[in-house]
Structure formats: C-alpha cells, structure tokens
Amino acid sequence: MFEKYDPLKDEMFRVMDDKGELIDPKLKPAIPDQDVIDAYKLMQFARTADLMSVSYQRQGRMLTYPPNLGQEAIAAAAGKIMKPQDWLVPAFRELGAYLAKGAKLSDIFLVWGGHEDGSRFSDAPNFIPSAVPIASQLPHAVGIGWAVNYKKEDSVVFAFVGDGGTSEGDFHEALNFAGVWKVPVIFIIQNNQYAISVPVRKQTASRNLAVKSTAYGIPGIKVDGNDFFAMYAALEEAAAHARQGKGAVLIEAVTFRMGAHTTSDDPTLYRTKEEEKMWAEKDPIKRLSAYLIARGLRQESDDEALLEQYKKEVEKEFAVYENYPPYKLEDVFKYHYKEMPGELKRQQAAYEKFLNSREVQK
Amino acid sequence: MFEKYDPLKDEMFRVMDDKGELIDPKLKPAIPDQDVIDAYKLMQFARTADLMSVSYQRQGRMLTYPPNLGQEAIAAAAGKIMKPQDWLVPAFRELGAYLAKGAKLSDIFLVWGGHEDGSRFSDAPNFIPSAVPIASQLPHAVGIGWAVNYKKEDSVVFAFVGDGGTSEGDFHEALNFAGVWKVPVIFIIQNNQYAISVPVRKQTASRNLAVKSTAYGIPGIKVDGNDFFAMYAALEEAAAHARQGKGAVLIEAVTFRMGAHTTSDDPTLYRTKEEEKMWAEKDPIKRLSAYLIARGLRQESDDEALLEQYKKEVEKEFAVYENYPPYKLEDVFKYHYKEMPGELKRQQAAYEKFLNSREVQK
Amino acid sequence: MKVMTMVQAINDALHIKLTEDPAVVMYGEDVGVEGGVFRVTQGLQEKHGEERVFDSPLAESAIVGTAVGMCAAGLRPVVEMQFAGFVFPAFNQIVSHVSRMRNRSRGKYFVPLVIRMPYGGNIRAPEHHSESPEALFGHIPGLQVVIPSTPYDAKGLMIAAIEADDPVIFMEPKQVYRAIKQEVPEEKYSIPIGRGKILSSGTDITVVSYGAVVREVQRAMITAKAAGISVELIDLRTIYPIDREIIKESVKKTGRLLVVTESPGSFGAGAEIISIVVEEAFLSLEAPPTRLAGFDTVPPLPKGEHFFFHSPERIFYEIKKLYDY
C-alpha cells in the first residue's frame, strides 16, 4: 500500500467516500464486523466525553480542554491496532487512543483539571503522558523503539504529532534517528489543517506532510484520516512492517479539527464557515455510521440509547475527578526525585512552619 | 537542470569525469576561460593556505585548524558565482569562499589562532563569521534572505553546512522556513562523507542528502562536488532561481575531506587507506588542472612558480597574524554591548586593581 | 489619559514602533491573524500589513534564529515565544548567537532583537504554561532581561527594548496582562533598561521584587503597615544588567533585605540580589538578607499552585520574621 499511494504525487489513500460507501471493496481491510462496531462505539464514546468536557469547561468545572471533535477515526483505528505490549506516545488530541490503551477518563479529567496525579495513568501501561512542548515527544518514541529492538520485544510504538508539530526540529531529529536506527515506530501526523490559527500552508511548503518521509528513508503515506477503514488498513500495514523489523513508517492522517484549538480559542478569527461546513460533511462518525447502517450492522435509532449510556459513564468519571482528594503540600515536592533531597525537605518544612503559624493565629 | 537530475533516483549531476574530461560538452556552463583559470588559482591558493595552516599548527604556531583538502571546487565555484551584494553564511570548511568574499587570510588565521578580532572580517561585507554550533547558522541565512525580500534587494544568500549538520533540528527548521517564506537562499551541503568519525550512512537513512529538499517544497540536486564545472553550473542556476524570486534551493555537493577533521583528529581510526585512495583520484584540483592543460589553457609546469608565489603570500599573511597586537583586557569586555553595563565595568575595574597590585609587588 | 491594561500598553508600544520605524517587524506563532494567544499583537497586522506582522511556522529555534539573520541585515525584529515554557527549543540560538554575535564579530554585527514572552504562573494553566526562567537568561552574557510589572512600565520599557541595539529578553507577567489598569500616555516615551524603581519608600526593610509578584508584595505591605513595619519596595524592572545602586542605597538605609521572586530559589535571582547586598552593604546589615522564592520544583498544576505562588500572607510572614530578627 505504501508503494501504491505515492505522496510525491499527492495521492491519498481512502477506502470509503464521504458518504461511507466503499470506493473499492478490495481496499477494505479484513476486520470483523464486531470490531468495526466496537470502533464506532469508541468514537462515539470519545466524542461524548469530548463534548461534555467542553461544556464542563464552560460551566467552570474544568480548566482547559483541547477538543478532538472530527478527528475520532484516527485514534479509534490506532486503538484497534495497538496490542497490549505496544506503546502509545501521544500528542494531546487522541482521546480514543488514550482510552483504548486503558487510560481512565477520570484520570484524563484530572490532567486537564490541573492535577499531576492524572498523568500517572496507573491503568495504562506503556503509555507516556502527554508532552506539552510540541513534537518533543517524538524522540521519546524513538528511544522506546530502540529499547524494544535492544530487548528483542515484540512491541510497536505509536507516536502522534500535529501538522504544526512537523515544523519543530524534534520532528526532524526523531524521524532521522528512526530511519537510521530502524526502530518499530509509527509516526502519525494528525493533519487537522491548523496549528491554533496557523493553516498548514503557512507551516510548510512541502507538497503534503507524508512526503517528509523521503528525507528519512522511511515509507510514508497520506491517508484520509476521517475514513476509519483507511486509517485501520494503513496502521495495520505499518504495524506489520514495524513488527517485522523493517523499521519506522510515517502516516499523514488528513482530518479537521471541528472544534476550537482549546476551550480558550476562537476559531472564527481564522477560518470560515464554508470551510467548517465542508469538513462537517466528512465527519468520520457520520461516515462510519452510514457504512454500518447500510450493512445492517446497526440502526440510526441505536445511537440515542448509546449516547445516553455514554453520558452517564462520562458523568460518573467526572464525578470521580470532582471528588478527587485535595492536593497536599507534599504532592508538590515528593515526586521530583526518588528520595527527596535536603533542599526540598527544607523548603517544605519552611512552608509547613508558615502554615502552622497561620493556624496559631486563627 | 534541477528537474533533470532527480535525487529521488539518486542521480548526480556531473560535467567532467574523474580525469577532467567533459562528459558531454553541452553540459559545460558558459564561463569564460579566464574565469576558469582564476577559479583554478583560487583553489590552488586555498589549498596552499590550507596545507600551510596544518603545518603551522604542527609547529605549534596555530591552535587548531579544519582542513579543506579535497573540497576546494565547491568554495571556488561559490566564490565565482557570488556577487558583491550577495551574502555568505559559512559553516567552517569553505576557505575559498571566505577569500572570494574578501576575507583576509590573516583574519582567518586570527580566528583559528584564537582572537575574536579575526571574525570582524572588516574587508568582507555581507559575510557572517562562522557559527561553531553545527547547523545553527542556517536560520540566520533564512532571516537574511527574508530581509533581502523585505528590502527588495537583489542579493542571494549562500549558506553552507556539512553532511553531519543535516541531522540537526536547525537544518530542518531553516529549510522549512525557507520554503514557506520563499527566500533567496542557496543551501549547500558539503557532503564530505564524514562528520568527524561518523560516516553519512550512520547520519541518515535517506537515499542521499539532496532528497531532503522534498520535505520543504524546494528544488534539490545532488552534484559532484569535486567537479568545478558541475558546481558552477548548479550554483549559477540556483542563484538565478533565487534572484528571480523563486525561492530557496538545496544543493548536495558530494566530496571528500582528504585531511583530518581538524588538526586534533586521527582519521585512521575510522576510515581505510583504500577509501582515501579512491577519493584522491577524484581530487578536484587534479581534475580541473587536467581540463585546463588539455585545452592548452595552462601547463603542468606553471604550478611550481604559482605555488611558490602563493606560499610567499601565505607567509606574509601569517606574519601579519603572528605580529598582531596583543590581546588587551578591555578586549574581553567591550564588545558585549554597545555600551558596557555597570556590571562589566565593575568586573574590569576589579581585575585592573588586581593587575596593579601585582605591579606594586614587582 | 487613557487607561490601559498591560496587554494594551504593550500593543500600543509595538504599534508606535511599527509606525515610526520600517526596520521593525514582528512574527511568531499566531501573532499575525489571531493577534497572539493573549491578543498582545491584536490589530497590528491589519494596521501594518502582512509583511510587517505575520505568523511563522511552529518552531522556536528558527523564529529566533531567523531574527538573528534579520538583525545582521539591518532589521529590528520583535519575536514572540508563545509562553516562556516554550523558549527552550530556541535556547541554543539565544545562548550561542543572540547574545554573542556582537562580541564574535567585534561589533560588525549586532542583534537589536526583542524576544517577547508571557511568563509566570498562578493563572490555572496546564504544564509548561507557568514558567519563570529569568534567572537562566540573567546568567547568559550579552543579554538584557526586562520584566515590567505595570502597564506604564511595560510600554516605556518595550519602546526602549526595541530601540536598544542589544538583545532584550522581554518577559511579560501574564498574570498582570489584564489584571490591572493604569493611566498610560498615548504618546511615545521610554523607560531606561537597567534601572529599578522605588515603589514605596520605607525605613525598616527593603523588599526587592519584579514582575507579577510585586502586586502580592504590595498587598502584604498593607498588613505590614498595620503592624508598624515600614517597607521600602523596589521593583527591579530589569534583571540584567541589574540596578546595583538602587539596591545598595536602600539596604544601606534599612539594613534588612527580602527578595521575593516566583521562580525556583536555588541558583535564582534571589541569590544574585543577596550577593550584591553582601558585596555592597555588608556592614549595614542588621539581619541576614533573605529570599522568598518559588520552591525548587516544577510549578504544580492548578490544583496545587496555591502552595507554590506566594500569597500576601506568606510574604508578610517573611517580612515579619525579618523585622523581628
């Protein structure tokens, strides 16, 4: 597949059209119907959580949140392809992949709600918490991939980055090391057309983002990121490639951020209604839903109950977050080193003394 | 030409073969014979200076020095193409280009001999002193290119980097900005096969270095860097492209560092005699010399007098360097800010007080 | 006079310099169309064109590195790091070139560059959005490090920074951005870099501070005053080159020094200021010069940030301790 869809010619791999019809049935990956349904559910669950997060934020119950709206197919496909021994090195807009890896939604809320305890993700092994500095996570993925080879393990590393992230030096250095070291890393660019307000055409003059693979001697492919099947097929092949010891792969997943950059962003400043409408028609959930309905694998009316159930689940998780025990002074200090150095103990003690003095005053 | 020699197919542009015979006379750029002779002389002068620098260093009269031996054609071609209004943003192995830009050899000796005054290069406008941190000069070149566009000037920026330098994040960021900003910058990679001891194949898995242009939407070409005519033609076309407002270009100049990395390096640790011999046969000076002799433009025997004269010139320049006035205390301080802040004045005064106390003791 | 927030005051300064000097250009992530995530450059692209104020790709090293090149070619760029926590990819360009080009070229090239960055915390932000790395910049020879605490100072210092022929790291306390308003002249004025300011005169204790935390000190001073402690408050405004004189004169008078900073204590600005005082006013000291700094930790995420960022209570507690020494 990687040879067939040449990014130098700007070809894009698609399996479904915008209406959810198969373009060519032979392109459809061999995936059991039930798995497709599960993926659809994961996308719906992620979207429910996503929309609710935005509204929690509006209610002042959440600090900030980066909506995934419109990008759910990518994470869902990755979620389906990743095996338990695989690693996930996320950017920050792959909620479905987090969940698939075992991350509890309540932990995710904790992160965005402003508590480091969330990023421990105790239930999600082989999952690195988000690195906020854009693209700086990619070298980590390569290092993990190197360790996988060194330890002769059977793992693949799934590493995410945004279109804006491709401009950072760390993108380049990571992919270059990945090429030389032949590491089992799949780099997934979620090209959602914008980096905050900056459109891709101001980000790079390259034909597309997949061609950047040429610079590193690794295969690259441009994929319709709103097409679950295309993403699934591309990731499946990439994972096989990596697992066979053939090294890294670059996938550009073409998609659109239908929401704001984060809850503090105002997209009307930099994009048009038309653009938003055009992309709304390519909504990955609508497309997969149409496919499933056409095949009789589900009914339109199923959604209502499903979404109602998901809403309750999200509420439950949000309650866990909201009732999380308060932050303690020692939480500021105790995770910086295995054993707290004297300097930190001294600083904590000084603060405690101050707190005690206030108690005395009261 | 950039379309004809596809780096994706690993094609390399050459005009002469290893013996200095034209491969196809049509490929030869239209360059007056006298200019070719001048270029040959520049290469010989650079080589003379280069070899003498190494021996000065061995005599303990110079601190460290990075030999250019074997790479002279690239800098000479750039030297011929650069116009007075053009900018040179060097790496550190382009002696001929420095000289062509007006840099005095005595200043170059000052730099490597350990005096900042050399890097002022008063006689060389539009020439940025070497940036030692590898590849960090490339963004500067792009910024200058941006300013050229902004001020609607007719300049081109010649920016050099080594093969090792292509791995740095700054290489990527600079070329990416160059693509988006459409700046008149020619990036010249001197691929001399090694970064100190590390061969190119450990540096990147890309097919060659010219293909990296694809990642930035700019033209790229792989050129025989030991072929003066090929370099001249490629640079001429690149400069025209840039001057016409078409933006940046990437040229990979394939060459070989015949000497050590610097005078403190020992190449026997990492490369073979065979390899060195193979490349010695491609010596750019031998090739151009053969061409000129075959055309009757010069005689083998001319070299002796020429080199003798050059040796004297270099000796004269070296004497200027060796007799350079001693470093003064104020030279440490006075160039950090336009006006010295109080803090620096205080530190200088304290040191002067110490010096005076020593005088008193004596 | 017009009443302005710090965001407006800086915007005003940028607008003035864009208007009067064609060598001034401005870019960075989201600074053009959007006007910056904090809207500090809002409207400037409309007013001065896409050629003068524009969005760049997402790459801090190249943002700073290209600016170095522009300076060599005679321009005076003002670039933005979206947050101080994201300046680190540009660190090599700053340490190796911005600060050194003048010395390296013995004055042939210099870098009249302003690197703007919102810094500091206590605004309930995610990781990497609350950093105060000013002490790192203070240690790098060749830089000037400016940190205003009010809209008025921000405008005057920004004008001075753009006009300076040497690079300025211009750190904007984002906590102050919209938190206070002040009368700010609409015309051009500048405030010299390298000079602190006595915000209140006092006789018992000198407090040296800068940036957002100055306001918390002022709040603490209300309590101090009530307790009969006369505090002299110095807003440094520039971290490097530091105003030795103003610190020295004050401590010679009061005999007591408290430095209040929000960044981690160890190897921080407090240590530098204490050392200056020890060097300049040792015999006047009546108590050990003291620093109240951030902990030697990453700023905790919002649920824990109240422990990290100084409350007026904590500041008063330290003032009192020092007074009672």
Added chain:
Amino acid sequence: MKVMTMVQAINDALHIKLTEDPAVVMYGEDVGVEGGVFRVTQGLQEKHGEERVFDSPLAESAIVGTAVGMCAAGLRPVVEMQFAGFVFPAFNQIVSHVSRMRNRSRGKYFVPLVIRMPYGGNIRAPEHHSESPEALFGHIPGLQVVIPSTPYDAKGLMIAAIEADDPVIFMEPKQVYRAIKQEVPEEKYSIPIGRGKILSSGTDITVVSYGAVVREVQRAMITAKAAGISVELIDLRTIYPIDREIIKESVKKTGRLLVVTESPGSFGAGAEIISIVVEEAFLSLEAPPTRLAGFDTVPPLPKGEHFFFHSPERIFYEIKKLYDY
C-alpha cells in the same frame, strides 16, 4: 594501586557498569568507533559491542530525547554531549522532560540518565569549547549536577550517577582530563552524590570550589600558607543538590567565605553559595562572603583567555583581601 588520569578513571567506571548491567547503553557523537573526541569511551565498543556503545547522528536534542524514551522502557543510558557548549540544542529535552518525567508521571516513569559533558576552558580551544553552564542546570528542578575534580572522585561519582534513579548532568573538567594522575582502585566503588569534601582543613578562611579551578585554588593555598593564612578548602563535587551542611559548618568555624568558580558570576553558583552561607551562618560572618567568578562575558578566545580563567595569583589576591578585611 593503578595510577589513572580522569579520562581513564571515567572510562573504567563506564566499563564496570557496562559489564555488570545490561540496561546500561552509551551513545553520542563519535563515542563509538572513535571513542569520543577526548577518548573517554575508548575501547568500550570493542569490549561491549556496537549494540551497547555506538555513534549517533549529530543532533543533541534527539540524543537526549531518545534517552528519555529508553529510560521509560527500563534502560539506563549514558549519553555524551561532545562539549558543554553544545548542550543547548538539547536544552528543551533536559528542562521539559529529563528533569520532569518523574514528577509529571508521579513516579511511573523516571529518568536514570547520565548526560556526560566535558566542560570548562583554559585549554586554548575555539569558541563554544570553553563553556561552564553548571549554574543553568542548578536552577532546573529535578536534575542532579555532578562535577568531579579528581580521577578518584570522577570514577566513584560516575558509578553513583549511573546507579542513580534520577538524571545526572555529569560535567567533566576537560582541563583536568589528562593533567593529573592519581591512584584509583580498579574495583567498583561509589561516592555519594550531593556530598562535598574537605580537601584541606583550615581555620581562617573557607574556600568553596569545584571542578578544574580547584587545582588553581590549591596552588594559591601554597602562597596563602606561606603568608600564614589557614585556608579550609571544600570541593563541592555536586552542585545540586548542594551540600549545605559542609559549607555551613566550615564557615561557622572560619567566619570567612570565598567561592571560586570559573563560570560567569552574575546569577552563578557563587551567588547561591553566598546565599546559603548568609542563611545558615550569618552571625558567624567576620567579613562579607565573596565570590571570585568568571566575568559576565563569553570566555575569550585563547589569546585572551588568561584574563578570564583564574590564576593562583588572582585567587591568592582574593584570599588575602578577605583575610585582611
């Protein structure tokens, strides 16, 4: 006992850890085939294979960044920055990840990484080859910063650094690399990180120092002794976490402190040490604690470096001044 240079001692430590722990791997620019530009890793690739000791592409950010990933996957990499002056491209990885991964993940992931780098000057080297950025690292929460001054300490501290579960910036004074030889046990031993060492006991003045300049202090002490001044010399060996106790106890005894460092003074290590002394031993002070640091300048190129790097004469001059205070 075998007599070793610092280069040999570090090589020995690396060899011991490579031998006993398969989780230890080593890479960087030219560290494999060539054994590093200073030959610190010489022979290790032959002995332990290309899989354990190897050359990487020329990219400091990725060298450090990939090491962070290896740590997450359970390895204990040791990476080299070819010179401390070239660590800055890796600064973001160090500040944002090396130092923070443990806190960010609340202990789930940690970074038992050693970042080795030859540092310091006075070796007649080109620009960017003489830097001493230790104070920058000292200010970054989550790091440990180790600087040995002798072959013996270098070996023991390197063993400790590799075994530590938290990151260590391991700065090797290149001026010392081959300049002194010392008896060094061939077996494994370790020296605890965070502990200074009293190199000579004395009663009049405490000198705190570390790295290459310790030798110059020792030379100055010969003159001091002749002049009847009894100097207590402390080699810090670790810059962070700093050994507060050893400094405090010494200055309580002597009442006088001189800090000698080679890096620029402002916002430097001297300021931190002075502040510690002021905090811990104010009432014992008989003279202002003083710092003799590098100038606030780029280290001058070789023709001017004698002005910048401290001579024993200059150190003695400062000792004497302090003694006479």
